Amino acid sequence: MPMQAFGVEDDERYTTMDEKKRRRMISNLESARRSRMKREQHTKDLNDQVMLFMNDRKEIIQKINEVGQRYGAIEAENRILRAQREDLSKRLESAEIVASYVVGTSTYGVDVPQDPWFRPWQPPLQSPPITTSAGFLQF
DSSP: OHHHHHHHHHHHHHHHHHHHHHHHHHHHHHHHHHHHHHHHHHHHHHHHHHHHHHHHHHHHHHHHHHHHHHHHHHHHHHHHHHHHHHHHHHHHHHHHHHHHHHHHTOOSOOOGGGOTTTOTTSOOOOOOOOOOOTTTTOO
């Protein structure tokens, strides 16, 4: 009889161990599945971030190119304006030299400040309106 009792106890113990192993195996499989899902989600999130950063990079490059083009256009306009300023400065200097000469030797009553040629930065004075008679344009 002791042999039988020993066998029954062993069977229960193996059955209990098999049940524990089976539960542990199921738990491990479930844990591994959750781990794979987490890793896949993390990989997907990282890929989404990469795409977002690539799109942001493209937008930034496009904005940099636009700003560069605008800068080039403004720089070209600036060069033109500087050249015009230099030209106008030379013309003003020449006009001032001529004006100082005319004022210095003026015995003919030339009113230099009123002459628009000597002050190109000022608008010319308005002249009185031109009037004609009715018969002026008849042939």
